Amino acid sequence: MSREAKEEGNRLFQDKDYESAILKYQKAIKLLPKFHIDVSYLRSNIAECYIQMGITEYPKAIIECSLSLQISHKHNKALLKRARCYEALENYDLAEVDVCQVLQMEPRNVMALELYERVKKGKCRNADGSTRNVKLVYGEEIRWAQISTTNCNILKLREIISEKFPKSKAIHVKYKDQEGDLVTITTNQELNWAETGGEGDQASIKLYIVEVNPDQDPLYYQLTKTECKKHENCAVKEPTSIDDWIIQFAQIFKNYVGLNSDTYLDIHKLGMKLYSEAMEESVADEEAQSLFNTAAEKFQEMAALALFNWGNVHMSRAKKRLYITEDASKETVVLKVSAAYELARSEYLQAGDRYEESLKIKPDFYEAVLALGQQQFEQAKLSWYYAVGNNANLETWPSSEALELYNNAEGNMEKGMQMWETYEESKPSKVKLGMQKMGLDRIFKDLSEDETLEQSSNMRSQINLLWGTMLYERSIMEFKLELPVWQECLEVAVEKFELAGASETDIHLIMKNHCSNESAVEGMSFNIDEIVQAWNEMYEAKRWESGVRSFRLEPVLRRRVSKLCHDLEYV
Structure with missing residues (x-):
């Protein structure tokens, strides 16, 4: 809300409605803690509004700059604004103090250097005033x-x-x-x-x-x-703020421990001392050790999740589409195709590295295992389409790399599915117990048992859908390479689609458009991607209708297919 008020203030400032902008900035300040860093910048913005309103408002601008600097002492813009106001009001001594402070931090600040010269000249002009x-x-x-x-x-x-x-x-x-x-x-x-x-x-x-x-x-x-x-040995005392919890903490010791805190001048210091001693005693207690274990697991999960999301970023960057104009020459097309392929391949490799790093931190992180399987699948698919798009000789094309990626991808899908099922079986006891220990079990009260089962069912369907798509794509490649195992791979893919909840009509359409079907469209123009996309959209509509929340892995499993493979097919 504070950010929205600030942005509205910026818009009003651009429209030169300075009074309204000030009101918006003041609203943004009220929505923040007293000493939040953004308050400093908002105060500086208010000062600029007063400066724009004319010299009669410069004293107000000076006050706002001073309030800004109470929070951020090295806010150069606030120092320069205040110095400009001092200069305009012919208070050259104070202007010089602010400008010199800026120049100490940024000796080459052009605006500060120019202002410093003007202040020096102003002091000379007023040296002999009445x-x-x-x-x-x-x-x-x-x-x-x-x-x-x-x-x-x-x-x-x-x-x-x-x-x-x-x-x-x-x-x-x-x-x-x-x-x-x-x-x-x-x-x-x-x-x-x-x-x-x-x-x-x-x-x-x-x-x-x-x-x-x-x-x-x-x-x-x-x-x-x-x-x-003006005095080198002078120590400036900054305004202090005692939070309400400190007063309450001191009151507890006064009432329940028998400590008369009113006899001490520094309540804050004494309260923090006793608080530290109490904390040291608490953390050594036996009951605290289980909480430490729970906390360690949560931090481990946070670190792994950060790397997992980092890998998702690289996976998304690999989806960059290839744009080629109709009048482009063959050489230009070849160069663009090669560049797009290398970029996507690099992003896939980096995504895989992040997922593997995530698993080093948390080996039972099934989300990263499944995401790694998808990364290997998409990289193998890209390699295959690039070879076909470049009219490579499939008899001599080094298919071992793509087949190895497919093998690793299937292995990770199977491993990830087993890890997820194990997690689902232990979740009611393990997770709930951990939440109760931390007092967080109330967060999950709004998720009913039926909703939990539906979420689990959705998860299973999404995993099987990805697994089936992977096997279907592999059967396409194996059929083109004249490998006899393609039919077995296709049959398993159909089984996965059935487990995912695909209808008989959809499966029939998929089989009809397989390149092994003589009645299929010539080439590789099968519709598996379009069908999968339609399933995802139907699932999305169902989820919104039922109100069941999504799971953490869903953005990975429901990622839109890359357009690059489609482009390579028709280049």
């Missing part, structure tokens, strides 16, 4: 000060007050208007009003200084940092 007397009233103390009539602004005034009253912290500066009311000065324009219409004569003005909470003074942390930058 001054005006100011009477500063802080409690019972009254002190005189002088401010420049050419380049003084509220930030410069705050620096002067800090010099005159070193013990002052977070404050508000006020003046009495003509009606005798105390008015807080928050902008440079209000400072100008105080100079012209405030209490005092033409030669001097009277300003009142009132202590406030630091959260009420947006310039407090900024001025503290600026002052510290």
Whole structure:
């Protein structure tokens, strides 16, 4: 939701609707934790809106930049924006501090170098400005000060007050208007009003200084940092935030352990100390060891799943289609075909590597075993179609590599199916027990027994469908190579299709379009891919209708067929 609000704010900013953009950015900030890194960038965006609205809004832009830098101290864009505002308001000292900080991190930052030169020139121009007397009233103390009539602004005034009253912290500066009311000065324009219409004569003005909470003074942390930058040994204290859980934790110890935490100044430090001791005692307990085993299994599964998904990415990249124009020359076609084949082959190999790495981490990860089988199948199929597309002599074509890939693929399909069946048998006890130990069993309460059985049935159908497709494609290749085992391979493929739930009509159509059928269309234009795609779409509709959630392996088993093999067939 925060990201959507931010994007809407960006769109409004592009349309130059800066006020509306600010509202969207502020909404995005409210949806995030107080010190989330994105808050820093959103504050910087708000500052840019104020800058675009004109120089009268520059003080607000400075405040937003300061709030941004409280979260991300090295946010160069916020530093440069604040420096630009300081420069425009002729506060060259503060502008120089911000620009120098950027140049320390990025010595070749062109914008910062240009701004630095302008700030230097501005300081030279205002070196001999006229001054005006100011009477500063802080409690019972009254002190005189002088401010420049050419380049003084509220930030410069705050620096002067800090010099005159070193013990002052977070404050508000006020003046009495003509009606005798105390008015807080928050902008440079209000400072100008105080100079012209405030209490005092033409030669001097009277300003009142009132202590406030630091959260009420947006310039407090900024001025503290600026002052510290002038002294090498000064340590800046950042604003701290105590979460609710820390207070609750301290309260528990106070009420139940008998510890009076109110007698200590640093509740946070004491609470964390006792929390650490309690944790050390807890992890050594016997009951915790089984939880550690469960946690280790989950992290192992997470690592394996990451590599599994990485392999899926390579499998998807291998699906890149071959585009050839009608007027392309033969040489161009050959080059494009070769390049597309090498790219797809490389992606398949990398996918296989990722799946094997996944299995090294978790040897019983049946999803990776089945995915590896599909990778080997698609690589063998691609090799075969590339040979046919290039009019290779099938009698001398090295078919051993493709046959070995098919053998490995079938072996992995069988192994993966056995591992999955073993997992299904143990799932009700093993998985549920592990979830109960972690208090997560409530997550699976919404999946009924009937839905679990249907999900398992869908999984079995998808595996058999892939297995049958693999055997069907192999029978095509073996028939073309005149290997006598093609018919046995085709019969097993039909058995797998029947287990997958294919209808008699679909199986009859598949058999009719097999290249061994004399009535089939000449060449290799069988419709197995189209039929499989239709089955997948029907399955998708059924799943949405029943509301049964998909399983993790489904994107692999239901991956759309590659168009490259089809292109190679007709090249």
